[in-house]
């Protein structure tokens with residue numbers, strides 16, 4: 001089965017507020033965009049993915065992600081994340097009623113196409129399925145097979161809500177790259193340890209020294225940053 005992924009991205013100026021200790025406003029926008037670029041590029045390289053729709057009103061992000069091959073869907077009806085996801089999933093199904101649809105977070109900079117394919121293949125066995133995030137509290141992916149509504153309930157503690165909604169929790173091991181969302185400096189270090197995509201690596205290298213996570217590449221030397 002091949003999936004249409006719906007990836008939500010709020011305006012970069014408001015994105016990743018929990019990274020404000022790690023990165024000042026302007027730099028944080030660049031990081032949020034880089035996370036989304038690496039997420040979308042890996043998703044588009046996944047054999048189980050038919051196409052990618054990014055739900056965003058951010059003009060810069062829309063342009064950059066369209067250049068990678070994503071379709072850009074306006075952020076409607078402006079009722080927040082879940083309303084935007086439900087609206088975008090419905091728009092996909094208007095065009096292709098039998099589409100398999102999955103929502104994927106935009107902050108998965110270590111995402112690997114093969115791991116995403118394993119998760120989507122596992123999801124294809126169920127009417128609705130989800131993958132908990134690395135912290136085992138939230139959700140990074142929610143999938144709805146053809147003919148099933150997505151019924152997204154992302155946000156704080158979404159793992160419990162998605163489970164209570166009847167979606168099946170995907171319990172695969174060795175899919176860390178699909179679970180490692182980045183909300184905090186600690187998450188960023190974990191993603192760097194897994195290995196991030198090229199745009200995130202470049203954006204992290206541009207962070208000022210004290211904010212740059214240990215082990216990240218330095219812009220000057222290309223070698224590891226001092227411990």
Ligand SMILES: Nc1nc2c(ncn2[C@@H]2O[C@H](COP(=O)(O)OP(=O)(O)OP(=O)(O)O)[C@@H](O)[C@H]2O)c(=O)[nH]1
Pocket residue numbers: 008009010014015016017018019055056057075079080081084105106107183
């Ligand atoms: N299109 C759209 N995407 C959203 C909206 N709210 C959140 N998102 C996206 O949904 C995912 C999870 O969002 P949040 O955890 O609320 O925001 P974040 O930018 O990741 O991080 P914080 O600002 O630290 O909460 C991210 O990919 C966001 O960009 C929204 O209203 N519309």
Ligand SMILES: C=C(OP(=O)(O)O)C(=O)O
Pocket residue numbers: 105133137138139140153154155156157158159181183
């Ligand atoms: C929206 C979510 O992600 P986070 O708040 O961790 O970005 C979620 O886990 O449902």
